[in-house]
Amino acid sequence: MEHSTAYVADPVHDSAGGTKEIWRTFWILLGLTIVELVLGYIMIGVESHGGRLALKGAIIILMLAKAFYIVAYFMHLKGEIRNLVMTILVPLALLIWAIISFLYEGNSYRNNRNTYDAYHRERSHIMSTDKKADEKGLPEKKRTGAME
Amino acid sequence: METTTVGVDTKWWNGGKSPFNVEYGKLMMWYFLMSDSFTFGAFLIAYGTVRFSSNGWPNPNEVFKSYPGSGEFTNAPLVFVSIMTFILIMSSVTMVLAVHAGHERNKKQVATYLAWTILGGFAFLGCQAWEWTHLHHEGAWWGSNPFPNSDGTASTTNFTNFFFTITGFHGFHVFSGVIINIVMLIMTLLGTFEKKGHYLMIEKAGLYWHFVDLVWVFVFTCFYLL
Numbered sequence: 001m002e003h004s005t006a007y008v009a010d011p012v013h014d015s016a017g018g019t020k021e022i023w024r025t026f027w028i029l030l031g032l033t034i035v036e037l038v039l040g041y042i043m044i045g046v047e048s049h050g051g052r053l054a055l056k057g058a059i060i061i062l063m064l065a066k067a068f069y070i071v072a073y074f075m076h077l078k079g080e081i082r083n084l085v086m087t088i089l090v091p092l093a094l095l096i097w098a099i100i101s102f103l104y105e106g107n108s109y110r111n112n113r114n115t116y117d118a119y120h121r122e123r124s125h126i127m128s129t130d131k132k133a134d135e136k137g138l139p140e141k142k143r144t145g146a147m148e
Numbered sequence: 149m150e151t152t153t154v155g156v157d158t159k160w161w162n163g164g165k166s167p168f169n170v171e172y173g174k175l176m177m178w179y180f181l182m183s184d185s186f187t188f189g190a191f192l193i194a195y196g197t198v199r200f201s202s203n204g205w206p207n208p209n210e211v212f213k214s215y216p217g218s219g220e221f222t223n224a225p226l227v228f229v230s231i232m233t234f235i236l237i238m239s240s241v242t243m244v245l246a247v248h249a250g251h252e253r254n255k256k257q258v259a260t261y262l263a264w265t266i267l268g269g270f271a272f273l274g275c276q277a278w279e280w281t282h283l284h285h286e287g288a289w290w291g292s293n294p295f296p297n298s299d300g301t302a303s304t305t306n307f308t309n310f311f312f313t314i315t316g317f318h319g320f321h322v323f324s325g326v327i328i329n330i331v332m333l334i335m336t337l338l339g340t341f342e343k344k345g346h347y348l349m350i351e352k353a354g355l356y357w358h359f360v361d362l363v364w365v366f367v368f369t370c371f372y373l374l
Contacts, residue, residue, distance in 0.1 A: 019248060026241045033233055040226050040373045044209050056374050063369040067362055074244045074358045083160070084168040084175070088182050095189045102193050106200030114203065124203035128296030128303065 025073040029066055036062050177352045181359045184321075188363050191317065192370055195310040204297030206307050208372050211288075211295050216278055229372045232275045233364065239268025240361040243329075247354040250347025255336060258347060262333045265357065269326035276319050280312070288312075311371060318360070318367050325360045328353050 036059055043055045072078040077085055113120045160167040168175055199205055209225035218224060246261035287294035293308040332353045341347045 019245065022241060022244050022248065026237065029237050030234075033230070033237065036369070036373060037226055037230050043373075044225065059369060059373050063365055066365045070240070070358055070362045070365065074240055074361075075355055081160075081167075081169050084170065084178070087168075088178055091182060092185065095186070095193070098189065098193050099196070102197045103200050106197035109201040110203065113201075124301060126302045127300050 021073060025069050028069055032062050032066050032069075171348060173352055174348065174355070177355050181355060184359065185363075188314075188317070188366070191310075191314050192366060195314065195370065198306050198310065202304070202306065204299055204301045204303060206293070206295040206303055207298035208374075210298070211283075211307075212279075212372055214282055226372060228275070228279065229368060232272055232279075233368055235268055235272045235275065236361050236364050239265045239272070240358055242268060243354050243357045247347075247351050250341070250350040253342070253347065255339070255342055258341075258350060259333060259336050262329055262336060262350070266326055266329045266333065269322055269329065269357075272322055273319065273326070276315065276322075280315075283308075314367060315371070318363055321360050321363065325353075325357045328356060 039055050039059050039062075043052060046052050046055060077088070114124075160169075166172075166175075170178075212229060213223050213225045215222070215224060215228040215231075242261045242264040246258050246265060249257035249261060283289075288308045288311075290309055290312050291305050293303055293305045295303060295307065297303045332350055335341060335349065336347075341349060
């Protein structure tokens with residue numbers, strides 16, 4: 001560790017705000033989490049596909065906001081030198097490509113199987129014979145595996 | 149103190165100092181965390197891909213609806229997991245307060261906040277242990293999924309496989325974080341950092357701990373909310 005002090009001009013990157021900024025970040029994170037949970041509860045009652053999608057989009061945006069506050073303020077990345085920030089964040093852009101392409105791939109695989117694989121298509125209409133399905137009170141005839 | 153006087157014309161890459169203005173260990177911790185985020189990213193993207201390729205998927209609100217002491221037919225979705233989330237955020241705050249106290253070289257405060265962080269870590273692990281046990285009693289495990297899809301059709305074991313693998317991998321990170329923090333607490337109490345003249349080690353441990361919290365933000369959203 002002796003050498004580190006010689007290389008580093010000022011290794012301590014304390015945020016200007018001190019503990020005040022820490023607690024501000026905490027309240028922001030708590031608030032964002034509560035909004036996420038409220039949206040999650042609202043989603044339980046929403047049946048429409050578009051409505052659910054909109055709520056999921058909002059939750060993902062809030063998730064990214066939380067990630068920003070943790071990385072920027074708790075991990076002090078905001079106080080680091082721009083070059084350092086870039087060497088960490090630019091490689092992570094690969095994940096953006098990965099998310100888009102893999103989810104697209106998964107969706108396309110489902111569509112192809114539903115179109116060309118009759119066995120798979122019929123299987124995914126088989127109702128669960130689990131006791132949890134009984135609790136839901138699903139009609140008996142729906143569990144025979146017949147196509148809807 | 150030099151950073152405040154360093155102007156635009158300073159040549160960071162002329163040698164003699166770290167061009168990133170951080171010590172070696174902290175830089176490597178950042179790069180480790182970057183590589184670790186690729187691991188978690190790969191796990192979560194695989195989960196998303198399989199979910200997108202499936203015709204049906206269990207509804208998380210029907211799977212995660214219990215808390216310790218609740219009855220068999222309790223329907224309380226999101227309650228227990230929000231407590232877990234709160235515990236982890238709180239322990240992240242005490243960790244950053246420990247780092248802050250380290251900058252002021254306040255040994256007593258560093259030890260106190262580290263102890264709180266360790267406690268939060270154990271509380272989170274306890275919650276996760278309860279949840280795993282509870283799900284296991286319901287018949288859920290790797291290769292076994294008792295929960296039907298949200299539309300009532302028979303489900304595959306993909307849901308439980310991904311759930312236990314990803315929360316397990318995250319829980320393992322929390323566990324290692326707690327171990328690291330315990331080592332930090334012992335070193336603080338022994339006065340190791342006092343002798344060194346700085347508490348930079350706490351900062352590196354703090355980075356790891358915040359990363360664990362960061363990953364939970366994503367795991368929590370992907371498994372319990374979406």
